[in-house]
Amino acid sequence: MEKIRFLKNNANQMRRLIVEMLAKAGSGHPGGSLSATEILACLFFEVMRHDPKNPGWEDRDRFHLSKGHCCPALYAALALNGYFPKEELMHLRCLGAKLQGHPDRRTPGVSMASGSLGKGLSVALGMALAGKMDKKDYRVYCVMGDGEIQEGNIWEAAMAAAHFKTDNLCGILDYNRFQIDGRTEDIMNLEPVVNKWESFGWHVIECDGHNIELLIEAFHQAKGIQQKPTLIVAHTVKGKGVSFMEHVVDFHGRAPTTKEQEIAFKELEDIERDESQL
Amino acid sequence: MEKLYARDLYGQTLLELGKKDPRVVVLDADLSGSTRTAIFGKEFPERFFNVGVAEQNLMATAAGLSSCGKIVFASTFAMFATARPLDQIRNTVCYNNCNVKIVATHGGITVGEDGASHQAIEDVGFLRPIPNIRIIVPCDAWEARAAVLAAYETEGPFYIRLGRSKARTVTQKPPFELGKGQTIEDGRDVALVACGIMVNEALQARDVLKEQGISAAVINMPTIKPVDEDLIVRMAERFGKIVVCEEHQVIGGLYSAVCEVLARTRPVRVAAVAVDNKFGQSGNPEELMKHYGLTPGGIADKAVNLCRQTSGN
Ligand SMILES: Cc1ncc(C[n+]2csc(CCOP(=O)(O)OP(=O)(O)O)c2C)c(N)n1
Numbered sequence: 327m328e329k330i331r332f333l334k335n336n337a338n339q340m341r342r343l344i345v346e347m348l349a350k351a352g353s354g355h356p357g358g359s360l361s362a363t364e365i366l367a368c369l370f371f372e373v374m375r376h377d378p379k380n381p382g383w384e385d386r387d388r389f390h391l392s393k394g395h396c397c398p399a400l401y402a403a404l405a406l407n408g409y410f411p412k413e414e415l416m417h418l419r420c421l422g423a424k425l426q427g428h429p430d431r432r433t434p435g436v437s438m439a440s441g442s443l444g445k446g447l448s449v450a451l452g453m454a455l456a457g458k459m460d461k462k463d464y465r466v467y468c469v470m471g472d473g474e475i476q477e478g479n480i481w482e483a484a485m486a487a488a489h490f491k492t493d494n495l496c497g498i499l500d501y502n503r504f505q506i507d508g509r510t511e512d513i514m515n516l517e518p519v520v521n522k523w524e525s526f527g528w529h530v531i532e533c534d535g536h537n538i539e540l541l542i543e544a545f546h547q548a549k550g551i552q553q554k555p556t557l558i559v560a561h562t563v564k565g566k567g568v569s570f571m572e573h574v575v576d577f578h579g580r581a582p583t584t585k586e587q588e589i590a591f592k593e594l595e596d597i598e599r600d601e602s603q604l
Numbered sequence: 605m606e607k608l609y610a611r612d613l614y615g616q617t618l619l620e621l622g623k624k625d626p627r628v629v630v631l632d633a634d635l636s637g638s639t640r641t642a643i644f645g646k647e648f649p650e651r652f653f654n655v656g657v658a659e660q661n662l663m664a665t666a667a668g669l670s671s672c673g674k675i676v677f678a679s680t681f682a683m684f685a686t687a688r689p690l691d692q693i694r695n696t697v698c699y700n701n702c703n704v705k706i707v708a709t710h711g712g713i714t715v716g717e718d719g720a721s722h723q724a725i726e727d728v729g730f731l732r733p734i735p736n737i738r739i740i741v742p743c744d745a746w747e748a749r750a751a752v753l754a755a756y757e758t759e760g761p762f763y764i765r766l767g768r769s770k771a772r773t774v775t776q777k778p779p780f781e782l783g784k785g786q787t788i789e790d791g792r793d794v795a796l797v798a799c800g801i802m803v804n805e806a807l808q809a810r811d812v813l814k815e816q817g818i819s820a821a822v823i824n825m826p827t828i829k830p831v832d833e834d835l836i837v838r839m840a841e842r843f844g845k846i847v848v849c850e851e852h853q854v855i856g857g858l859y860s861a862v863c864e865v866l867a868r869t870r871p872v873r874v875a876a877v878a879v880d881n882k883f884g885q886s887g888n889p890e891e892l893m894k895h896y897g898l899t900p901g902g903i904a905d906k907a908v909n910l911c912r913q914t915s916g917n
């Protein structure tokens with residue numbers, strides 16, 4: 327219970343930082359950052375083996391944010407873990423900044439860049455194959471967007487990961503049902519998404535992507551799956567936690583204004599207060 | 605003179621590297637027999653991955669492996685190694701400065717009968733603007749081997765373009781040095797700067813020119829990026845005219861690289877013997893070379909014209 331409260335608290339802090347850094351930067355992608363917050367909170371504060379003092383540690387679990395535009399969530403998780411001072415977040419997207427508009431290796435904790443969608447699962451597959459080859463027990467986590475998996479390269483990687491039986495690979499689909507131009511079901515339908523991945527040879531777990539307990543359980547289950555990669559289909563809400571951003575396609579790629587930040591902060595405080603009273 | 609498949613030596617060199625260094629990993633995309641990576645795959649199945657007909661996955665997986673300390677060779681035909689996965693090469697392999705060596709076979713027009721869809725004559729042009737990558741077009745099998753060894757020893761992404769056909773050996777042990785060109789034959793009147801199989805054509809053109817009273821130097825320029833600026837400038841200063849010979853489109857390859865250097869240092873007349881902004885077609889390699897003017901005669905004509913145009917200077 328203590329653990330769950332700790333993770334919820336970190337997710338809340340991440341949300342505030344996401345809103346704040348984006349408002350400060352004046353551009354960026356809040357929607358998919360907020361939908362992925364619990365996923366990243368679970369990974370970076372509980373599930374993954376990693377050492378902020380030694381970002382290049384050979385035995386660390388690997389994390390790759392394939393949907394690179396949601397890096398504010400990653401930056402928040404890294405900062406709260408102590409990979410770099412929190413002040414860096416306020417220089418997001420500035421000239422010379424450690425925190426680029428999309429993930430870049432100049433950021434401590436980022437080992438591979440992303441931003442052009444659809445390639446991350448292959449990158450993660452490479453990491454998983456290297457782990458197998460070296461008989462290391464690290465796991466590889468790769469977060470993908472639902473719009474992103476419309477890319478052909480994702481399915482090349484999906485096929486290959488099953489073929490090579492990379493059971494040390496765990497994909498997470500942030501199934502927030504929105505992409506830039508609208509709802510995924512209108513732009514390019516993904517359903518039946520679970521069947522697709524299963525038919526490609528993956529073990530698939532579905533869960534509420536904002537429910538910490540269920541996510542932790544899913545990650546735990548994935549660790550036990552042998553001979554197959556696992557995909558966690560995390561059902562999420564784009565813009566989660568900020569009422570006027572939830573399910574609003576405009577906030578895919580628009581930063582909040584300072585006014586909107588204030589409102590968002592109030593809402594997030596309310597959520598925190600409610601949770602702490604539980 | 606000896607003729608060898610550069611890809612044979614590539615396969616053998618991979619095998620050697622695999623034996624001495626467990627970090628060497630090889631990937632292919634359903635062309636491992638043709639590219640000769642199968643030689644490595646047979647000996648080291650646990651370090652060889654055939655990803656199937658999936659070139660985007662090929663390059664991005666190679667990048668992932670390299671991020672875990674592997675030295676990754678990724679091979680397929682030059683057409684499929686560059687055009688299809690260009691984003692994976694640009695944004696994943698090169699932007700991350702990955703230790704990925706793309707060794708492509710079947711480069712150039714001499715792929716032959718398969719026709720235009722398989723004739724990679726833009727490959728160097730696709731990749732040349734991308735930071736971090738080094739691009740080598742070896743002139744023969746031995747230089748291909750030297751280039752593969754240099755790529756193995758040098759951290760960072762490489763593109764090495766090999767041909768399909770046997771290449772005539774230009775020098776048994778070429779003094780290959782990354783980023784350096786070499787004067788193979790000296791001359792007085794004009795410099796023929798060439799890469800790949802065109803080096804051999806340039807050497808023959810030198811004989812043709814000799815009969816016409818023109819003394820041509822032949823420079824082998826295997827590294828297209830970073831190109832040997834000093835040598836190019838020296839040649840321009842010495843001869844005042846250069847003929848660039850390459851099995852590539854006239855736009856984007858060695859000719860462009862040479863002109864870019866000279867435009868900002870020592871502008872002189874530079875002629876091109878290259879494919880002139882056209883697609884290829886089916887035919888046997890010799891016929892195609894002739895059809896597109898990639899011959900000793902074609903080179904000699906350009907050199908003679910250039911000498912005439914500049915004789916007043
Ligand atoms: C290859 C590529 N094409 C297009 C884009 C532009 N783009 C950025 S985000 C996005 C939509 C992504 O939607 P989704 O994967 O669902 O992300 P999320 O909803 O999690 O933000 C697009 C098309 C890109 N970054 N990369």
Ligand SMILES: [Mg+2]
Nearest residue numbers: 472473504505
């Ligand atoms: Mg989405």
